[in-house]
Amino acid sequence: MNSRNTTNNGALYRRFGVITVYAVFFLILVGGIVRSTGSGMGCPDWPKCFGTWVPPTDVSQLPEDYKTVFAVQGREIADFSPVKTWIEYVNRLVGVLIGFFVFLTLVFSFSYRKEDPIVTWCSFTAFVLVGFEGWLGSKVVSSDLHPVLITLHMLVALIIVGVLIYAVARSHKKELTYKDPHNIKTINKWLFGILMLSFLQIILGTQVRESVDIVAKSFDEQQRELWIDQLGWTFLVHRSFSILVLILNIVFVKHIFTGTEANHPSRFWSKVMLGLFGIVIASGAIMGHFAIPAFLQPVHLLLGSLIVGCQFYIALLVNHSKVLENTIAHDNKTFKQKNATA
Structure with missing residues (x-):
């Protein structure tokens, strides 16, 4: 029974791991949309957006001096744009969802902790890197989109993909x-x-x-x-x-x-x-x-x-x-x- 459960959990890890890899690529696409639409500062604070968990949809929902209240590095922010704000906010929501995906991948990887612990350790590494990526995203916002941090943010995303691909591929190896x-x-x-x-x-x-x-x-x-x-x-x-x-x-x-x-x-x-x-x-x-x-x-x-x-x-x-x-x-x-x- 235990052997059968381990086999089923391994299959579940492999299937969910593949989904998670594709999900991270989707997050990269969403991040690209944020950049191409100039929405990187659509939410001038982090983790909230304009001080709330659900961002405003109209400038009337903000204080009159919102440009000064939410100034970044002493500079007033640009005029409020509901489209850019929600594009950035959706990007954050997708990031949180990916975090849950990677966490579940880590949980499912425990079926390999004895058979091949490297799979579990790689899944744990991906989970830690996702947390670091979220923190790095907050620094990108607080730095008013510093170019070096944006590049680093992108490279960390690629490293997360690589670690997940390695873990999932390794979990398949005995079938090949x-x-x-x-x-x-x-x-x-x-x-x-x-x-x-x-x-x-x-x-x-x-x-x-x-x-x-x-x-x-x-x-x-x-x-x-x-x-x-x-x-x-x-x-x-x-x-x-x-x-x-x-x-x-x-x-x-x-x-x-x-x-x-x-x-x-x-x-x-x-x-x-x-x-x-x-x-x-x-x-x-x-x-x-x-x-x-x-x-x-x-x-x-x-x-x-x-x-x-x-x-x-x-x-x-x-x-x-x-x-x-x-x-x-x-x-x-x-x-x-x-x-x-x-």
């Missing part, structure tokens, strides 16, 4: 029967390189996003076609760098296909990754030639995050046997210790 690629050392070198380049590209993208915010303060919406010319070198590097990253990923995928058997799942996810690259480059080109449409900005960010997620998952897939061997060694050691105690 495929072999590691025969050129695994070469593949791992390429993996490390493209992951670092992808992170760098995302950091450059956040800098471009910050430049867009600065330019938007000088030019109104009717002058969006002038924004691109004002973005400076970071935009040019980010745009050109994407071609290099794509070429290197194509070479990497070539190594995957030459080193794996036909049914190896890394082949499928490599195709997904290249497909995402094609879409993200197309979305970047559209933004560059059509005055940076606001609706494409969060989509572009989400696609970049999904690419990093795919790369990390491929890294786990091609190193499957190593992870499995370590787990078997751990199980054997535990089994011997129990017999010695008995």
Whole structure:
């Protein structure tokens, strides 16, 4: 009975873990919408919004001197916008919901605490990082959207995704029967390189996003076609760098296909990754030639995050046997210790 319950709880963890990973990607999308709509200071305080748990819907619900009352770093806030306020507030609500998701993932992970405690520890790490992410979000607001904190906020979200993907993938490992690629050392070198380049590209993208915010303060919406010319070198590097990253990923995928058997799942996810690259480059080109449409900005960010997620998952897939061997060694050691105690 206990064995059956453990198996059921493990299946529940794996299913819920996948849902949680997708939920974190959804939060990244919502965060992108906040940035693209300029709603980052829609709620000038944290965790409440304009001093209440349910934000106002009209300026008449605020005191006459609300700009001074809710000043950030001694500066008066902008005119109240119910749309921006509620976009930011919904972002916070989604963040809280993700926190519950990650907490439940941690609870379900206890079914692995004896079989593979690393799954539980990774789930706990993700839970702690979500709390840190919430605290960091409060600092972003209190700093009046400091660029460094915004970039760090984004990177922590990607780390949370990576930790969750590792935990969920590890919980599946005993069900998988495929072999590691025969050129695994070469593949791992390429993996490390493209992951670092992808992170760098995302950091450059956040800098471009910050430049867009600065330019938007000088030019109104009717002058969006002038924004691109004002973005400076970071935009040019980010745009050109994407071609290099794509070429290197194509070479990497070539190594995957030459080193794996036909049914190896890394082949499928490599195709997904290249497909995402094609879409993200197309979305970047559209933004560059059509005055940076606001609706494409969060989509572009989400696609970049999904690419990093795919790369990390491929890294786990091609190193499957190593992870499995370590787990078997751990199980054997535990089994011997129990017999010695008995």
